[in-house]
Amino acid sequence: MNESIATIFFLILSVVVGGVLVVFLEKKNQATFIKLSLAFSGGFLLAIAFIHFLPELYAEQHTSIGVWVLVGFLVQLFLEYFSGGIEHGHIHAHANKKIPYGMLISLSIHSFIEGIPLANNTVHGHDHDHLIGQHHNSLLLGIILHQLPVAIALMTLLRQSLIKSSTSWILLIVFGLMTPLGLIFGKLIPMDSSIPFMDILLALVVGMFLHISTTIIFETNENHRFNLAKLTAILLGVGLSVGLI
Secondary structure (H helix, E strand, C coil), X not given: CHHHHHHHHHHHHHHHHHHHHHHHCCXXXXXXXXXXXXXXXXXXXXXXXXXXHHHHHHHCCCXXXXXXXXXXXXXXXXXXXXXXXXXXXXXXXXCCXXXXXXXXXXXXXXXXXXXXXXXXXXCCCCCXXXXXXXXXXXXXXXXXXXXXXXXHHHHHHHHHCCCXXXXXXXXXXXXXXXXXXXXXXXXXXXXXXXXXXXXXXXXXXXXXHHHHHHHXXXXXXXXXXXXXXXXXXXXXXXXXXXXXX
C-alpha cells in the first residue's frame, strides 16, 4: 500500500513540476527543454521496451503478445490524431480561450492505460527473484520521464490559448491524476484469471511506447547542432535503461 502511495505521489509530482517549470522557464528555454527531455525519455522508453519488457513478455510464451504490441502502437497512432502530437512536444495553440477537450481526453486515455500495469508490482518476476519489482520501477521511471515534458507542453499550450491560470492548473492536475487512476483500476483486475490481462495491458503500453519513442527519435526537422544534442540525450536515456538491468 505504501509503495502504491509513493508511486502515485511521484506520478502527480512529475506533472506539477512540469507546470511549475513553465512559469519559470523562458519561452525559448521551454522549447529546448521539452525537446531534449523528450529525446531522453524517448531513448529510455525505446530501450526498456526492447531490453526489459518484450523479452519477458515473449518468455511467457503468449503467442498473441505481438498482436497486442501492434494494437498498442495503433491505439497511440489513433490517440495522436486527437492530441495533435503533444506527446512529442508539438504545441499548436490558438488564442481563443477554448479548452482543447479532444486533446485532453486523448492524453487522459493514454495516461490511464499506461498506469494500469503499474498495479502489478511483480511484473514478470516468475522464476527470477531478482527481477521482482524491477520492471515495475522501469515502467514507473519511463512514465515519469515522459510525463514531465508532456506536462510542460500541455501547460504551455493552455497558457498560450489564453485560458485562465486557475483553469489551466485544474486541467493539468486532472491530467496528472489519470495515470494514478489507471493504477487504482489495475488493482481491481484479478491476477489469478486464466486470461493474462496484465501481460496484454503491458503489451499495449509497450506498443504505445514504441510509437512515441520512434516518432521522437526519427523527427529530424532540427538543425545539425541540435540533432547532436538530441542524439546525446537519446543515448543517455538508453544508457539509463541499460544501467537498470
